[in-house]
Amino acid sequence: MKLTLKIWRQKxxxxxxxxxTYRMDNVSPEMAFxxxxxxxxxxxxxxxxxPVAFDHDCREGICGSCxxxxxxxxxxxxxxxxxxxxxxxxxxxxxxVWIEPWRxxxxxxxxxxxxxxxxxxxxxxxxxxxxxxxxxxxxxNNILVPKNVSDEAFNSAICIGCGACVAACKNASAMLFVSAxxxxxxxxxxxxxxxxxRVRAMVDKMDEVGFGSCSNTGACEAECPKQIKLTNIARMxxxxxxxF
Amino acid sequence: MGKLxxxxxxxxxxxxxxxxxxxxxxxxxxxxxxLEIIVIGTGLSGAGASSALGELGYSVKTFCYQDSPRRxxxxxxxxxxxxxxxxxxxxxxxxxxxYDMIKGGDFRAREANxxxxxxxxxxxxxxxxxxxxxxxxxxxxxxxxxxxxxxxVSRTFYSSGQTGQQCLLGTYSxxxxxxxxxxxxxxxxxxxxxxxxxxxxxRGIIARNLITGExxxxxxxxxxxxxxxxxxxxxxxxxxxxxxxxxxWKAHKKGAFFANPSFVQIHPTCxxxxxxxxxxxxxxxxxxxxxxxxxxxxxxxxxxxxNAIPEEERDYYLERRYPTFGNLVPRDVASRAAKExxxxxxxxxxxxxxxxxxxxxxxxxxxxxxxxNKYGNLFEMYKNITGIDSYEEPMRIYPAGHYTxxxxxxxxxxxxxxxxxxxxxxxxxxxxxxxxxxxSSLMQTSGDGYFILPNTVSNYLSNEIRVPNISTDSPEFAxxxxxxxERLKKLISIKGKKTASSFHKRLGKIMWDYCGMIRNEExxxxxxxxxxxxxxxxxRDLKVTGEYTELNQELEKAGRVADYFEVTELLVTxxxxxxxxxxxxxxxxxxxxxxxxxxxxxEYAYVAAWEYAGExxxxxxxxxELKFEEVEMKVRSYK
Numbered sequence: 032m033k034l035t036l037k038i039w040r041q042k043x044x045x046x047x048x049x050x051x052t053y054r055m056d057n058v059s060p061e062m063a064f065x066x067x068x069x070x071x072x073x074x075x076x077x078x079x080x081x082p083v084a085f086d087h088d089c090r091e092g093i094c095g096s097c098x099x100x101x102x103x104x105x106x107x108x109x110x111x112x113x114x115x116x117x118x119x120x121x122x123x124x125x126x127x128v129w130i131e132p133w134r135x136x137x138x139x140x141x142x143x144x145x146x147x148x149x150x151x152x153x154x155x156x157x158x159x160x161x162x163x164x165x166x167x168x169x170x171x172n173n174i175l176v177p178k179n180v181s182d183e184a185f186n187s188a189i190c191i192g193c194g195a196c197v198a199a200c201k202n203a204s205a206m207l208f209v210s211a212x213x214x215x216x217x218x219x220x221x222x223x224x225x226x227x228x229r230v231r232a233m234v235d236k237m238d239e240v241g242f243g244s245c246s247n248t249g250a251c252e253a254e255c256p257k258q259i260k261l262t263n264i265a266r267m268x269x270x271x272x273x274x275f
Numbered sequence: 276m277g278k279l280x281x282x283x284x285x286x287x288x289x290x291x292x293x294x295x296x297x298x299x300x301x302x303x304x305x306x307x308x309x310l311e312i313i314v315i316g317t318g319l320s321g322a323g324a325s326s327a328l329g330e331l332g333y334s335v336k337t338f339c340y341q342d343s344p345r346r347x348x349x350x351x352x353x354x355x356x357x358x359x360x361x362x363x364x365x366x367x368x369x370x371x372x373x374y375d376m377i378k379g380g381d382f383r384a385r386e387a388n389x390x391x392x393x394x395x396x397x398x399x400x401x402x403x404x405x406x407x408x409x410x411x412x413x414x415x416x417x418x419x420x421x422x423x424x425x426x427x428v429s430r431t432f433y434s435s436g437q438t439g440q441q442c443l444l445g446t447y448s449x450x451x452x453x454x455x456x457x458x459x460x461x462x463x464x465x466x467x468x469x470x471x472x473x474x475x476x477x478r479g480i481i482a483r484n485l486i487t488g489e490x491x492x493x494x495x496x497x498x499x500x501x502x503x504x505x506x507x508x509x510x511x512x513x514x515x516x517x518x519x520x521x522x523x524w525k526a527h528k529k530g531a532f533f534a535n536p537s538f539v540q541i542h543p544t545c546x547x548x549x550x551x552x553x554x555x556x557x558x559x560x561x562x563x564x565x566x567x568x569x570x571x572x573x574x575x576x577x578x579x580x581x582n583a584i585p586e587e588e589r590d591y592y593l594e595r596r597y598p599t600f601g602n603l604v605p606r607d608v609a610s611r612a613a614k615e616x617x618x619x620x621x622x623x624x625x626x627x628x629x630x631x632x633x634x635x636x637x638x639x640x641x642x643x644x645x646x647x648n649k650y651g652n653l654f655e656m657y658k659n660i661t662g663i664d665s666y667e668e669p670m671r672i673y674p675a676g677h678y679t680x681x682x683x684x685x686x687x688x689x690x691x692x693x694x695x696x697x698x699x700x701x702x703x704x705x706x707x708x709x710x711x712x713x714x715s716s717l718m719q720t721s722g723d724g725y726f727i728l729p730n731t732v733s734n735y736l737s738n739e740i741r742v743p744n745i746s747t748d749s750p751e752f753a754x755x756x757x758x759x760x761e762r763l764k765k766l767i768s769i770k771g772k773k774t775a776s777s778f779h780k781r782l783g784k785i786m787w788d789y790c791g792m793i794r795n796e797e798x799x800x801x802x803x804x805x806x807x808x809x810x811x812x813x814x815r816d817l818k819v820t821g822e823y824t825e826l827n828q829e830l831e832k833a834g835r836v837a838d839y840f841e842v843t844e845l846l847v848t849x850x851x852x853x854x855x856x857x858x859x860x861x862x863x864x865x866x867x868x869x870x871x872x873x874x875x876x877x878e879y880a881y882v883a884a885w886e887y888a889g890e891x892x893x894x895x896x897x898x899x900e901l902k903f904e905e906v907e908m909k910v911r912s913y914k
Contacts, residue, residue: 061550160448165327168405175416185409
């Protein structure tokens with residue numbers, strides 16, 4: 032099929048970017064979206080032009096590297112998948128496809144579709160852990176966790192840290208991301224011991240690095256490729272109030 | 276470089292690790308702070324080692340090419356992690372886990388290392404649980420397990436189909452704690468481009484900042500490579516597309532021997548290739564074979580939809596050939612059996628390169644809900660990629676390149692043949708022999724990082740306490756940096772017509788055709804010729820746009836592909852040298868009458884450790900004889 036691509040090109044964070052138009056004549060519906068971009072890049076290199084820079088790695092929806100705004104949605108129009116899992120069969124012949132980087136102040140553009148997400152790491156470093164030294168753990172089955180609690184913790188823990196929630200939010204809030212981690216630890220008995228200090232440290236850092244507040248729009252939940260639930264934010268707020 | 280000294284401690288197998296730890300030299304806490312250690316890679320072994328070394332008080336500098344350490348490819352491991360907890364009381368023990376690995380590896384792994392990996396496996400599970408890794412649990416709150424290929428006990432701990440992700444995020448959290456405490460300094464988006472030796476010891480690295488293009492010098496008292504495997508030589512593989520062999524290969528060229536490079540695992544259950552632009556193949560966890568039955572039609576070329584083929588016209592070939600282990604035979608056996616059926620004309624679809632993995636019976640027996648609980652995310656992933664609902668019709672699967680048992684040669688202390696250079700996790704060779712069993716990768720890589728390296732490194736570093744912080748101004752650093760820059764410039768200056776990826780793809784095809792699941796002398800010799808031709812073409816006709824002083828993803832690829840040519844030449848050389856079939860290394864000339872691998876213990880019960888001898892010279896083979904004191908070498912049978 033034939034497509035018209037409008038791709039955001041920006042040399043670095045200091046200069047202004049703009050959309051460039053690329054025509055694709057030979058897109059197979061069996062291609063993955065990133066493979067379609069690979070084929071564009073192959074062409075650009077062969078034509079001695081600068082290929083489109085984008086982050087990607089595992090290409091199976093788990094590493095969280097890839098992420099771009101496609102036709103107004105983070106990771107594209109299909110719910111619950113990452114960009115790398117987006118198949119071209121979801122696009123129509125002759126369609127114009129708009130491709131942009133995540134847009135949020137705490138995620139400055141590095142080049143083209145690559146943004147700097149190190150703000151996420153900073154929040155995790157602030158307190159996203161359980162303090163246990165290697166070798167000092169008790170026998171695993173001495174920590175009993177009800178199955179439903181463990182399953183719920185798991186549902187929060189599957190966040191891949193891609194940043195789609197921030198990109199989707201009109202306030203560039205990172206609450207879904209942060210609350211998923213806080214929920215995982217708050218639910219488990221291992222994590223309760225440091226729960227108060229953790230939630231305060233992580234929320235403080237989240238504000239400090241420039242993420243906005245939550246105004247309960249729910250765009251983050253709707254766009255999350257891993258379907259992390261908004262209830263995590265409620266739990267984080269509860270944990271936060273309890274921490275003072 | 277003299278004879279290989281594996282430094283295996285004296286004494287009975289079960290006592291070796293205990294007695295090693297009791298006698299190893301230690302470094303006192305005040306001195307630890309002054310000692311710097313570089314760790315390359317942040318998968319389970321790299322981030323685990325960084326955490327544990329940081330907790331001990333060493334000054335750690337950790338590097339990864341991703342934008343965050345949380346994205347290392349351990350994240351993609353699906354099915355689980357083994358441990359000898361024996362929570363099911365099904366007869367499991369450290370010894371049995373050790374024996375299964377030795378047998379699974381077709382008696383080509385080092386006994387003492389394998390036993391130790393099994394020994395620390397229980398501590399690994401305890402540690403992850405304490406870190407908050409949400410492993411699957413039973414209703415009473417205890418941990419659950421499941422079975423994996425090649426074993427008859429249930430010892431695999433798991434978090435749905437995302438065990439690697441959960442273990443890695445746990446490890447990332449412990450790494451973050453050390454970063455916060457100032458014991459670990461993290462350098463993301465850096466690629467190690469060479470190793471720096473001073474007086475024969477590993478003393479640092481040259482890295483490229485992938486954002487700015489800046490070439491950086493980093494020094495340390497010891498360097499740890501936790502850089503994973505080289506399965507991307509096949510181009511299409513289950514690995515992350517940026518996973519690469521370069522750090523290990525650079526270390527090899529500086530004197531670290533490379534062991535058993537031809538031992539590459541082809542994973543039997545992957546989504547088949549859908550189009551010619553495909554950049555990777557997605558794995559479907561081995562755990563699916565617990566409930567999925569593998570079959571092809573009994574009639575050649577039967578292209579009816581799977582559900583239209585009646586029961587009696589289906590060939591459940593694994594159950595037929597291997598009644599004892601059935602669908603849960605080890606990976607190498609399952610892969611070859613799939614290839615055998617497809618080559619014989621029974622494969623599915625247009626390409627004929629696929630077999631069915633059918634859940635119909637499991638769903639009938641256990642209900643859709645139970646199957647969804649166990650494998651929900653895998654079924655979803657499969658549907659995303661193919662558009663097919665596997666609750667209604669079978670998955671189509673085919674083998675793909677996955678894991679490399681071979682890697683840098685290490686001794687019992689996980690040190691390579693370069694003093695002060697260690698290799699851990701998939702980057703080393705030691706624990707999986709000629710074939711790795713499912714779920715023992717997370718187990719070994721975690722054990723190496725958290726529990727083994729942090730104990731062995733002091734034996735070396737205790738002699739380094741008087742060495743002040745190493746300066747990066749030395750001529751050795753300057754010289755290595757110069758070589759690195761020259762090579763980057765060379766790649767850019769070719770200004771040919773073809774992209775790095777296009778060469779990678781062609782190299783991958785050569786390797787898949789001649790050095791994949793089944794190999795023979797004629798094909799391997801042909802591969803050597805073809806690789807050489809392609810390599811020459813690469814250095815003549817490569818095109819890299821941009822400069823090395825800026826973000827340049829084409830240049831990153833080109834550097835990695837340039838190394839793949841050299842890696843694959845050695846891999847094929849090793850495959851040619853090993854005139855036997857063992858584990859994943861199947862030489863057509865050496866098989867039993869019923870098509871099983873035929874080992875030659877008399878001549879090949881050794882680790883082939885290859886020494887680099889310069890650009891124009893053939894590699895030198897060193898042999899580490901494998902002595903089995905505890906187990907008897909037997910024919911590996913799963914029938």
